Every structure is written in structure tokens, then in C-alpha cells.
């Protein structure tokens with residue numbers, strides 16, 4: 001009898017002692033390393049699927065159709081791929097990271113006048129895809145004409161553009177991250193389970209993917225000024241000019257793509 005009640009008393013002491021670390025740490029307090037998080041991609045025996053955005057880990061196991069193996073968004077699971085949530089570059093594993101170096105590039109516009117200036121001065125290595133289908137001689141002639149008309153783009157003007165565009169891009173990056181964080185936080189199917197401790201030694205990712213480069217917004221810069229002055233030399237008028245037509249078609253296609261993405265983001 002005595003032994004029994006002693007055991008029972010001991011039980012009252014032992015059970016909370018053993019259980020407290022488990023009870024005390026609610027699921028929302030989980031702190032995972034990147035390697036631990038990697039296990040939660042829906043392929044484990046537990047079937048758990050986690051994804052992280054800006055360090056915050058969400059349990060998305062309720063939607064295996066989207067996030068489980070074979071799902072359209074499986075690539076986001078088991079990791080913090082904040083970068084790819086912004087850039088939409090998820091073909092390449094290097095891009096599936098929380099590191100954001102160079103992400104501004106997604107939103108920083110390409111300036112047609114600077115591109116034409118590059119063509120004119122022979123720096124054609126990284127020309128924007130808009131010019132891809134324009135025959136070389138025609139592009140050179142167009143660039144020479146344009147640069148002759150709009151003159152130099154001063155370093156001060158270029159620096160002003162870079163600064164303004166970087167600031168606007170940083171705002172857009174913030175909005176995108178908040179958009180997706182809110183999406184997962186406000187969805188009843190999902191819950192926050194904790195955080196992932198980023199491995200700061202991870203190497204910096206490569207620049208944004210080509211698909212993101214191709215979706216960059218296009219600004220006319222001084223080409224727009226010329227267009228205004230002349231009633232439209234650039235992409236609206238001159239339908240008889242195939243080079244300009246190409247430019248226009250590309251711009252329209254990009255706008256359609258952007259519209260589609262914007263609509264999708266309202267999901």
C-alpha cells in the first residue's frame with residue numbers, strides 16, 4: 001500500500017518533469033535548422049509539409065495537392081525560398097533560398113534609351129530580350145538615329161534612375177513578401193509552426209533567372225521624351241517598321257504577362 005502511494009506520489013512529480021519540455025514547447029515555438037526543415041517536404045512517413053517565408057515556418061500539410069510530391073508548388077517545401085516567392089525563379093535549386101541579393105533586379109526597369117545607347121557604343125552582350133528579334137543592322141541604325149536625337153544620358157541621370165528604381169524595388173519586394181506571408185497566416189488550413197534558423201554561411205545565389213529578366217518592366221526614358229516631342233517615334237507609331245513592330249509586340253506581350261501575374265496574385 002505504502003509502496004503504491006509512494007509510487008503514485010512519485011508519478012505526480014515525474015510525469016510533469018518528463019512531459020514539461022514537450023508540453024512547454026508548443027508547435028509554434030519550433031526552431032528548425034535548414035537541414036531539419038528539409039525533412040518536412042511531404043516525403044517523410046509523417047507526411048508533414050512545411051515551407052518557410054522570411055524565416056517563418058508554415059505547416060501546409062493540409063494541401064498535399066499543391067505542396068506534396070508532384071504538386072505544382074512542391075519546390076517551395078522543406079525550405080525557406082523567400083527569393084523564389086519574389087522572383088518566381090524556381091527551376092534552379094540555387095534560387096530556392098532565403099537570400100535576396102540582386103532581387104531588386106526583378107523590378108528595376110530596363111530603359112530603352114540606355115539599351116539603344118549600349119547598341120550604339122557596341123556593348124551588345126546583355127541586351128534586353130526585347131531586341132532579340134531585331135536584325136543587327138536595323139538595330140544599329142535605329143540606335144544611331146535615336147542617340148543622335150536624344151543625346152547623352154548623363155551619369156547623374158543614370159544614378160538618379162538607379163537610386164529611384166532601387167527604392168521602388170525594395171518597396172515591391174516588401175509587398176511581395178508580406179503578400180505571401182499574409183496568405184499563409186490568414187488561411188485557416190495552414191498554421192505557423194515556428195522559425196527556421198538561416199545558415200548564414202550559405203553562398204550568395206546567382207543573379208535572377210532569365211525568365212525574370214525577360215519580365216522586367218520597360219521604361220522609355222529619353223525615347224519617351226522623343227516620342228512626346230515628335231508625336232511618337234517609338235513603339236506606338238511607324239507600324240510599317242518591323243523593328244519597331246517587334247518592340248511593340250514584345251512590350252504588349254510583357255504587359256499581358258504582367259497583367260496575368262497581377263490577377264493571379266489577387267487569388
Ligand code: HEM
Nearest residue numbers: 060063066072073084085086087088183187260261264267
Ligand atoms: C502562369 C502562372 C500560374 C498559374 C497558371 C497558376 C495557377 C494556379 C491555380 C489554378 C491555383 C489553384 C487555385 C485554387 O484552386 O484555389 C493556384 C494556386 C496558387 N498559386 Fe499559382 N499559378 C501561377 C503562378 C504562380 C506563382 C508565380 C506563384 C508564386 C510565386 C503561385 C503561387 C500559388 C499559391 C501559393 C497558390 C495557393 C495554393 C494554396 O491554396 O495553398 N502561382 N495557382
